[in-house]
Amino acid sequence: MGHPATGAGMPDGLQRRLGLFDAVTIGLGAMIGAGIFSALAPAAHAAGSGMMLGLALAAAVAYCNATSSARLAARYPASGGTYVYGRERLGEFWGYLAGWGFVVGKTASCAAMALTVGSYLWPGHAHTVAVAAVVALTAVNYAGVHKSVLLTRVIVAVVLVVLAAVAVALLNSTAPDSGSLGVGDDATLGGVLQAAGLLFFAFAGYARIATLGEEVRNPSRTIPRAIPIALGTTLVVYAVIAVAALRVLGPMGLADASAPLSEAVRAAGAGWLAPVVRVGAVVAALGSLLALILGVSRTTLAMARDRHLPHVLAAVHPRFKTPHRAELVVGGVVALVAATADLRGAIGFSSFGVLAYYAIANASAWTLNPDEGRPARFIPALGMVGCLMLAFALPLTSVIAGVCVLTFGAAAFALRRVVAARTP
Template sequence: MSGSRARTPGEADGRLRRRLGTTDAVVIGLGSMIGAGVFAAFAPAARAAGSGLLPGLALAAVVAYCNATSSARLAARHPQSGGTYVYGRERLGEFWGYLAGWGFVVGKTASCAAMALTVGLYAWPEHARAVAVAAVVALTAVNYAGVRKAVRLTRAIVAVVLAVLAAVVVACLTSGEADAARLEIGSDVTVAGVLQAAGLLFFAFAGYARIATLGEEVRDPERTIPRAIPLALGITLVVYAAVAVAALAALGPGGLAGADAPLADAARAAGVPELAPVVRVGAAVAALGSLLALILGVSRTTLAMARDRHLPPALSAVHPRTGVPHRAELVVGAVVAVVAATADVRGAIGFSSFGVLTYYAIANASARTLTSAEGRPPRVVPVVGLVGCAVLALALPAASVVAGCAVLAVGAAVYGVRRGLAGRR
């Protein structure tokens, strides 16, 4: 037909296009992990662990490494959109995949709304909700335009955030107010406190799942994903360790625990108060990066669940020109914008934390079923990851555990009802 365009691979069968290389995947992982959490997570972690903050960070890193290794091996074997939803379905059975996907979509949708509100509170506190909705609309438009454009924006965001963090670290460590004695572990440390701090800090690393979730859009996934995930995680660990050491040296565990804006307070304590507004800008930009990556991840998991009819099948459509799950992205964006405009979810997303740990527990259980021919990780890795996820989940505040269990129970009930209706038909 005159004027027609040859359809690229992926358009004809509804699959996404493989456009991302190793560097792109690493950038997406960094944009997910080095987000707004680095500007706020250390204060509640220090309240939980006291002078045991650094051991808590180390424990979180070990669990994250195990989860990342399991996810990377699974993503190489099953390079499809959906992440652990796909791995659980393929390796453990449909229900476990569904439960992972349910927890991820519901929990991370609330996280998206909370992150959008964070952008608004940093950028223009008096009109936080309006800014939040505008941010969601803008980033949904970027994602709709194609994953390459999202990667380019993420690269710019990561560069800004790393520059701000580097300025804070240098200011704190070179200040005459810094004291290495504040890094020492004291008698206030308890096992429960370190575990709870690790649970809080773990989510700083959880963004590497975004790389696996985008597995269907990565070139040569069998090689790219196993390289990109540990590289992104390693860079993030170095950044978080440097920030934690700098903040502790400047404020000490007690000062850090009582800080409303930990990095801004650390800059002031280091005698560089002019950095405080720069930190505020960095936090707003970081929150934008986290929101962009979250929308990417939720829309891809929504796509995968729609393909299996756990969500409306219409959401599985792939745009013929941009090659993205455009309907899923629009629906996710619309839901997040409505929630951000009408609800205060900042203090009510504890179930999201619980859901993420459940998600990774299922990933580790799935990795245990891999054979050596399928690239199985060392046997101890998924075992430590699975046990670590369970321990950190139960170490979270009781309200978070109860809310998380409730969300998963609702998901299981919905699954059971659908299976029952399908059986009758």
């Protein structure tokens, strides 16, 4: 539709190095991250005994988003994800708005993950550690996506081992159950929706697979397979850990926990595991940060190619075959935000931007024809409605900040069009 994507066969294209296992690993590295170590407490606080309903709702919306994204990625295997899909299916403005929401929202996510690393590793100097983590992982990404995948494999393996140990300790605990896993009177519809929005933040990493469309081998086959595998694996892990934590701490205990999994293993009589959980949280946050920087830089590359961002950021390194300028700029901005931002504010702001991004992805998938691999119509419809519903169920400050940022982006787009029209 008039915007041919830069591909591997073009001089400035990225190299297709990633197979199915690599793509799944990147998705797992983004999803099985710091969210499982931190999102359970605020979700339990919002929904009480309805937290598992929130998890189920977040997973259902994520499934719709993943299905829509997979079909679109197979049709448009280029860097940029929903920025490309929205542009091709809905028009330039909607693609731009998706890309703007993703880059700004996920920059906040990067800062949140970096601050999580700092909070667990050296609480008294969280911002300093966060900046150091961003610099180190930006250097890894700069040296090539293949090196990023190798590091992500190690991170995912470590986190899965830690979570498996936590699940075994909690499920085998002889401590008396602290509460029912059923839904009680403390659960409200608004609380369940807000919990779903908070837990969705931890599921959103499958977009990283789609944004790497130019670096995946046989993308029309690999991406639609990798996304549901990564999402399904993550859902199983999250569900097992959430049930185990609720069984030991109960909804109230989980809601009041500052470090939910550490406190759960102590309550289960496995206090020796608490330092291991701490290390796991740091490694998980590093994995999420690595994958996030990877995805944001690729969307920045795609937007720079179309001159929605400075065109100088569209350069691909001649040796490493990475969007090196985009990665350096993204790394610099994330480091600045991580040095100054508040962790909770960053997470809430990010959630709104990500949900807006996926709403546009579902709207784009709705327009696919049957011969283009369109999913069943109810999937993008439910996904779009679900994204908007969860976005506006977030805390009011997050909603206001998100709406303001999207409005600013829309105004910048309109101003650019006016200037371009007046330029001879």
